[in-house]
Amino acid sequence: MSAHPLHDVSPVVVRFSETLFLRWTGAAYLVGFLLVFAALWRQATRGHGPFQKREVPELVLYAGLFGVMLGGRLGYVLLHQWEDFSQDLTLFFQFRQGGASMLGALLGVLVFAVYFARQHQRPWLQVTDALVVFAPLGFFLGHLALFTEGMPLGQVTSAPWGFVFPSEVGMPDFQPVVTPSFDVTALAHAPGHELALLARTNEAFLAELYRILPARHPVLLYQAVLEGAVLGAILLAVRFGWRSRPEGMLSGVFFVLLGGLRFLGLPFHAPRPDLSFGAGFEQSALAPVLLVALGAAFVLSASASRAREDARPSAVKLEGHAAD
Structure with missing residues (x-):
């Protein structure tokens, strides 16, 4: 018998009845939102964060609901279930079936950040910089929760930390x-x-x-470490170590690192020839490239903005000298 552990984790945390139960994925959403709310509320109470206390509940509720959950769900049905969704639009509302797209959730949060910034008359890059710091927490909890589902499968391995699924x-x-x-x-x-x-x-x-069954790499645990712990540690180091950074730079660093770390995990994933074109795109090397390109755009925009700000005082001084 193999020395590798058998993946026998149930995806259900607690079952209230035959049709009513809480899955680990749902619990991850709930815990993540509560932790983000507590952190932002604490920052606002101490006057350290960019948001006022009255803004925090709205920010967390709507960013989580419309950004992460609805954005992730919409991205999933468009990329993974397009053929079925195009014939039955109610598929979007079948949340009990599960399924969320990372790209959809990220796009949903970006759209919400623009809306929230306009509603509260603040720079939208300030909002995205504040939110991306908490994204690794969501990735960490989300990947651990998805690991309970036993999918996706990793490449065959002889490493002692491999699992039989x-x-x-x-x-x-x-x-x-x-x-x-x-x-x-x-x-x-x-x-x-x-x-x-x-x-x-x-x-x-x-x-x-x-x-x-062969033993396989637990790819979701790898992603939890890379996109959760490693990415989160680097973002916190940039946030507290580079306080003079221009707005949007932290968002750029986030997307560049996320794309790079996701690319590192790709070789451990088992190929899935049965995936649709959209699902294949999200799990291919093209998705990390897209994330890196988006991050580079944020970085270049932030750098250009800082350069323009640095040039303004010089222009004012020149005008003052000319007047003298």
Whole structure:
């Protein structure tokens, strides 16, 4: 039997009834929003942040609801379920099915930042700079929550931290390592945690899973570390270590680093030939390139803005000398 651990985490935190339950993904949203609210409220109370106390509830509620949740959902149905969504627009409202797009959530937050800035008459780059600092927290919690779903799968590995994912058996293109002793088609689309639960109560089935399944990289744990812990630490270092930075620079650094760190994780992902064009784009190398390009645009714009501000005093001085 393999020495690698079996992925047997249930995606459900608590089940209230057969149809009412809380998943880890939902809990991640809730905890993330509460932590961001607490941090911004604390900053506003001490007068350190860019927002007033009365603005914080609106900012967190609508950025989370319209930016992250609705933006992420819309991006998912457009990129991952376009064929079904084009025939049934109500698919967007089927939140219980799950599914969120990172690109959609980021775009949703940017659109909300523009709206919030106009409503409160403040520079929108000031809003984005304040929000991107908390994005790694969302990535960290989100990737950990998605890890409970057992998808996506990573490349096959012999590393001791690899996992055996029972959810692989239920995939349409499942390719066992050796010929199974049972009909795997009977388990098509079977949830991984249910297979793991069965394996824990049936030693023969557990041994068979270890025989036909390879160990794979836990790519979502890698992303939680890279896009959560590493990205968050760097952004905090830039925020507190470069206080004279121009507005928009922190947003630029965020997108550049996010694209670079996401690119580092791509080689560990198993290829998914069954993905749609949109879903394939989001999980390909093109998405990190797009993020880096967006970040570079923020950086160049912020640098140009700072250069114009630095040139203004010189012009005023020249005018003063000319008057003398």
